[in-house]
Amino acid sequence: MANRSAAELALLGGTPVRSSPWPQWPARGPEEERAVIAALRHGDWGGFPLPNERAATFARAFAERHDSAHALCVANGTVSLEVALQAMGVEPGAEVIVPAYTFEATASAALFAGCVPVFADIDPDTYCIDVGAAEALVTDRTQAIVPVHLAMTVADLDSVGALAEKHELAVLEDCAHAHGARWRGRGVGSWGEAGSFSFQSSKLMTSGEGGIVTTSDDVILDRLHALVNCGRQRPGAAEPAAIGHNYRMTDLQAAVLEVQLGRLDRQHEIRARNASRLRAAIEDIAGLTNLRIDDRVTTQAIYQFVFRFESGAFAGLDRDTFVAALEAEGVPCDGRFYESLPASELLRPDPARYPAWSATLARSPVPDCPNAERAAYREAVWLPHQLLLGTTTEVDDIVEAVLKVQRGAAGLAGLESAEVERLRLARSAR
Template structure:
């Protein structure tokens, strides 16, 4: 079975992990944690990096540091992984869902303002499947309404909006390094910010609320959200390969695009978009089926040895988040969208094989 996504782990990663293990610093202390935070922040041109145990805890840490709490509302795209909404609920705040943009699938800025109330405190734009949100528009809305912006860049390491990397626009940005992400630490996450006060708050909150320089003294109730030195060792090696991985992701997308374009011209599928103002990193190269049952299509590809993944369910239809509202774009994308094999180790011949099987199934 050709997998949708898989990590690319080399000798440098193994060497770093062994160094961490042999040093005896295998938990949340050790040189690799500081090095990974510093280098990841430098890669983005941001002042502070705060590593976390995973991408979900990064989101929660960001919200907590901004004081989001009971009675507050946070605008969230209805088409995203559940972690985005879960982090809001962890704060006893309310996620308010916004429909997707039909052209590039991320949160639709045009739909944001109609969802703002006197209780709205923040927006979490999610750079879905590696494509940036329209951050200038979102920032304008946030400034006009005195809202925080927390970028969810879990799926978009190195993506760019108007030649600036995502993760550099919000008050805080959050990343995931889960095993299927562009770079991985197994589990792990990161918050980036240019605000020193926010960085200090997040550092305290992720370490049980312990006061720096006064061990076992807690001024606030915090969390155990720390990244381990072993994870960070893996991250340092992976980060050195990020640009190469992005180049490969874009090459993969180009091969898919060139070999599926005729199906798009025949209105059988819609290809993964890239807006003129965006540099998409195609975390998972994705297509939208037109007039084809996606479950039947996926099953036929599976029988041919090709794994695919359906798009996320719209959050508003699932029991923990069930709300009213009409989200036609997200509904269509969710029903008809699927992610194709996109791991950086995939060969061009394998992609061509997948394209031929897609063509075969769609006849």
């Protein structure tokens, strides 16, 4: 191939800004290896009988780190939402308010619990639930609200709490992105009746798959035990046996998570330092804006570094072309990380399976969620957290790649999305 100049965009065949590897994720070392081997040799691999020893020890440490009295390990961060809603006493057919911009599981878990998800638009500056929009959706069937602490921030828990108190709603925090985050000094997952976390591979702590529910309510804990352990009563529980799933976590997973929890605070520090350098650089780039991080977020968890893109300062490029060009420069990133949930193909109402949801939609169609739509389809750019686990060199490479795309944007303006996709595939085949 002819000599390509470093100034030419990599999407058009130029040399990428970065070709060296990024910090590896999941972060792992001899500590995880030793823990897995010890669990393997111990022989009690599974989750039965509940509580299994390592999962129980890990859950105690996780609850303490998040200022909750209890935590219970489960199979993943979807079933954790499902059983938490049930254990909180949210009834079948009840409406549950969820943000319109999140992973589908936040809403589908409500459906699995027999409830009806109702989508509230997001705050355009934080991308977390807009509590004013949520209040407008409260009906006499609403029983719960699920704020999601999205990407790199924490939903406004004070406003959520005030709304919940006013309308007697239960609060379930979806903390799938927010391990270790604190709001006004107190751990996420401890502000509502329950909190739900995911340990899926991309998350800030991982055992490949896994989840956990935090709560300080003994009755909720008893019900959770039954729901995840085939209905069996927790020893000494006041709550009766119930119909339950097997949603237990294995001790092999818990062994890894104990080590991962020990790494969390140091990783937060590294990411925070690099994120503040990246935020400062973004402030100086025309057409990019940082998400607003509330002062009450006293410990920030950065699952994805998200910024907002405005095409005017990039020769009119749309967000998806910008993302393709940035990725070609060697920066892993995503634009359509989440859909606006009312538009998601993964959440089509099926009247036979979800009659209560279909009836709600027939009664009151989903309101417009313009902020979620703008974020999902035109504005948000997501960078995975491990890009911030390196040094200033990694941050400076991200910034240089963004500036290079900005300088060369005119060369991409006007391309059809099919042509951008062809260029993207050609680049990744090289």
